[in-house]
Amino acid sequence: MKKDIESKEDIVLLVNTFYDSVKENKTIGYIFSDVAKINWETHLPKMYSFWASVLLAEQSYTANPMIKHIALSKITPMTETEFNEWLLLFTKTVDDLFAGQIASDAKFKAGNIARLMLHKIQTV
Numbered sequence: 747m748k749k750d751i752e753s754k755e756d757i758v759l760l761v762n763t764f765y766d767s768v769k770e771n772k773t774i775g776y777i778f779s780d781v782a783k784i785n786w787e788t789h790l791p792k793m794y795s796f797w798a799s800v801l802l803a804e805q806s807y808t809a810n811p812m813i814k815h816i817a818l819s820k821i822t823p824m825t826e827t828e829f830n831e832w833l834l835l836f837t838k839t840v841d842d843l844f845a846g847q848i849a850s851d852a853k854f855k856a857g858n859i860a861r862l863m864l865h866k867i868q869t870v
């Protein structure tokens with residue numbers, strides 16, 4: 747039986763597995779590798795902190811992710827297509843690894859943030 751997301755170690759596994767699948771994805775992988783030329787050594791710890799703050803009330807993430815994504819949308823397509831793919835990969839990663847209340851919260855909150863991000867991108 748799968749366990750719920752309960753610890754920072756669980757968050758690290760979730761985030762690492764998610765970005766492994768993002769890197770290989772035809773629809774959004776290039777945005778990270780070619781457009782943003784992301785430095786994974788700095789990006790991944792930020793994402794551990796973000797998700798631990800959202801799901802485990804760690805309160806270590808204090809930045810504003812909206813601004814970065816709005817800036818990104820000015821240089822590369824960030825439409826419903828890209829957000830749907832992001833959410834599909836995130837949901838699949840959560841479901842492959844975990845089950846429970848916090849796992850459900852993770853999918854629900856990711857969906858809400860993704861919708862809000864897309865809305866902001868379309869309206870600013």
Ligand code: HEM
Pocket residue numbers: 774777778782784789792793796809810811814815818824828829832855856859860863
């Ligand atoms: C099409 C969908 C998305 C794409 C292509 C994308 C891409 C990126 C990229 C390239 C960065 C690095 C920006 C930089 O450091 O210059 C980033 C950062 C980040 N993303 Fe996304 N993202 C997407 C959706 C989301 C969603 C839905 C969330 C939240 C649920 C999210 C959360 C974050 C966070 C927290 C950061 C770190 C921002 C910071 O503090 O520097 N992203 N994203």
